[in-house]
Amino acid sequence: MGQFATGVTIIxxxxxxxxHGMTANAFASVSLDPxxxxxxxxxxxxxxxxxxxxxxxxxxxxxxxxxxxxxxYARVDRTHENAETEAGARFDRTxxxxxxxxxxxxxxxxxxxxxxxxxxxxxxxxxxxDVVVREGGPLLFFRGKYRKVGEDAGE
Numbered sequence: 325m326g327q328f329a330t331g332v333t334i335i336x337x338x339x340x341x342x343x344h345g346m347t348a349n350a351f352a353s354v355s356l357d358p359x360x361x362x363x364x365x366x367x368x369x370x371x372x373x374x375x376x377x378x379x380x381x382x383x384x385x386x387x388x389x390x391x392x393x394x395x396x397y398a399r400v401d402r403t404h405e406n407a408e409t410e411a412g413a414r415f416d417r418t419x420x421x422x423x424x425x426x427x428x429x430x431x432x433x434x435x436x437x438x439x440x441x442x443x444x445x446x447x448x449x450x451x452x453x454d455v456v457v458r459e460g461g462p463l464l465f466f467r468g469k470y471r472k473v474g475e476d477a478g479e
Contacts, residue, residue: 336423346371347398359452384425
């Protein structure tokens with residue numbers, strides 16, 4: 325699957341007033357009417373249990389200058405308390421209290437619609453409640469390395 329270039333997201337959830345997150349690149353649009361998205365989460369992650377429990381989360385599409393944040397939230401040994409000091413991750417809250425990463429290229433606020441076990445992951449399908457889009461370039465992941473968008477492929 326490393327041959328497939330993807331964007332990079334941070335899935336965020338509020339748990340008792342604290343921001344918890346994880347890096348994910350298995351994210352996709354499912355439907356426009358109603359607006360649905362999906363994210364695939366490994367059963368062994370702490371975030372897996374948080375998404376089931378809270379049923380509300382944010383998907384933050386990372387901009388090309390947010391690699392350190394992606395690396396931080398991909399670590400198994402991370403703690404939510406050190407995200408700002410170690411990676412520069414700072415969050416605002418939506419009206420629903422969902423953490424929204426500052427500087428992200430886009431933000432999607434979600435409410436869990438359904439969950440389907442698929443091997444060692446769960447596919448979380450969520451209803452989109454709000455979207456924020458900003459200017460900039462995306463952080464990409466391809467062949468095990470972070471990348472930036474290059475030249476246009478032409479017409």
